[in-house]
Amino acid sequence: MSRTAEALRAAAFACAAVALALCLVNDRADGPRWDVLALLLAAAACTGAWAFGTRGERVPQPAPGPFPGLPSVLPRNRVDWYAVVWTLLAAVAPFAAFRFATWGEASEVLAILGCLALIFWGLVFLPRLWGLLVRPLHERYRLLARDAKAGRVHAVRFELESAEWGRIIDEDNPKLIDPKPTHIQMLKLRDDKGDYYGTQPVHPGIVGQSPIGQYSHFAARFKGRHVWVMWPERWQPILAAARRGGFLAYPVAVVSESGEMVWSHSAISWSDRYLTDPATLQPTVPGLRARPVRPRPVFLAPVHVPVFVRLGVALAALAPLLLDLVPGTASVLLGLLATAALIDAPFAAHRANGTSPDPTRWTVLPVQDMRLTDG
Structure with missing residues (x-):
């Protein structure tokens, strides 16, 4: 801006x-x-x-530079x-x-x-x-931040392919005429084997800083570039809590190679292949601090x-x-x-x-009616 x-x-x-x-x-x-x-x-x-x-303003692209390593300090979002x-x-x-x-x-x-x-x-x-004002982090994200500060996390390098905006009609939706879909947002990522992975933003409140705005800004800024997804080293307690009725997702931080980041979560079923691989355990750089993305709103x-x-x-x-x-x-x-x-x-x-997605920043997917899915 x-x-x-x-x-x-x-x-x-x-x-x-x-x-x-x-x-x-x-x-x-x-x-x-x-x-x-x-x-x-x-x-x-x-x-x-x-x-x-x-109106129609483009997101500035990051300046090229060397990758300094994975940050050990994952801070809260700045006060907006x-x-x-x-x-x-x-x-x-x-x-x-x-x-x-x-x-x-x-x-x-x-x-x-x-x-x-x-x-x-x-x-x-x-x-x-x-x-x-306080920007509290949920316990799951504090666990990830502590593991990063302690020196080791699970991390995988991906290419950020796009930001996708999905519209899903739930299986139990009874309306036949103009059913209202559930809107979901996701970063579509691809690893070096060609496998796809997705992360989703923290859900927004009625007022306040928009995680959707953060996500769209991050995706437009780093589309086609490499980013790192970081999970906590101690992911097993999160999985155990999820199996007992907790939130069915892992906390993650998506970090660009220039050090900008967004807090996210990812489905447990999508993540196991990375968390069970010992090769994904990576050291963090002591004192290196990530920078949470600050969304730059434009007229839509x-x-x-x-x-x-x-x-x-x-x-x-x-x-x-x-x-x-x-x-x-x-x-x-x-x-x-x-x-x-x-x-x-x-x-x-x-x-x-x-x-209402910004079509210049989001890939808007066709409406998916889960009532018509077999099985």
């Missing part, structure tokens, strides 16, 4: 955050809020310029401050819009009950916000337009209130419309992100 696009993205978030803060410290009795409206329009303008400037701010906005904006529209314009009971409900809505985001209409529409509806509903043009019941109705649009925005983003 160019510096201009990054600056526009940062400016849009900053304008929206300051406008939200001003809405929280002022109310309708303070008169028209030209400052808040100006900031929201500036945020919209920066967002539009960012979308125009990043954009995701943190987006989470805070998603948590607080509905409350700010409802309070500004109803306080002094509706009955006190309606205003208080609505505000209390939206306070609880904001509290729901606290665990996600904690996760974005099927993903961003649904969110922009909801934010545009909220802005259009709030504009007359910010100018103090609409009193009473009309103010409350417009406030409810803005609140509903703001509440649905993160869900719209989550739905679109999980079902």
Whole structure:
């Protein structure tokens, strides 16, 4: 992403955050809020310029260089401050819009009950916000990180052939007309014998950093290049836990030869041929640190337009209130419309992100109906 696009993205978030803060410290009795409206329009303008400037942008290719060895330090993902701010906005904006529209314009009971409900809505985001800041690793991944730091892991060199986006209709799906498929993402890898292997991203949450975005960026950056898949040396306890009802996958780190990485998981049935081969035990380089990929978002209409529409509806509903043009019941109705649009925005983003692949980065496979598979 160019510096201009990054600056526009940062400016849009900053304008929206300051406008939200001003809405929280002022109310309708303070008169028209030209400052808040100006900031929201500036945020919209920066967002539009960012979308125009990043559409179809290509992922930069890595510079060639020697392979330094397998890293012994597999760190957590870095803090994505954009995701943190987006989470805070998603948590607080509905409350700010409802309070500004109803306080002094509706009955006190309606205003208080609505505000209390939206306070609880904001509290729901606290665990996600904690996760974005702390970035905890599941125990399985901590085991892999400790084995790498101890000096030895299972590792195999692959060629990254493509990133595949699959759509599968499950065997127990009862719908006959327009059944909704399950969407899965996978890195398609090929070893030096020509055998294929696949890894999948950690599942995304409703808000926050997108593992799908990380995967698409990593795949576009290293397609056709060699990468290493690292499994823990102590994989047997993971297999035993899986057989007793645990997660049926091994934790893996996919690491490029330039040191960039993504956390992933892989099916147990796909991995046994590598983990049972003593030749795959490889040493790690003491002190060598991998670098988690930071996704560089670009405008993708099927993903961003649904969110922009909801934010545009909220802005259009709030504009007359910010100018103090609409009193009473009309103010409350417009406030409810803005609140509903703001509440649905993160869900719209989550739905679109999980079902709308970027065709320039993903190989989209035909829909596979498992109900028609023999056996």
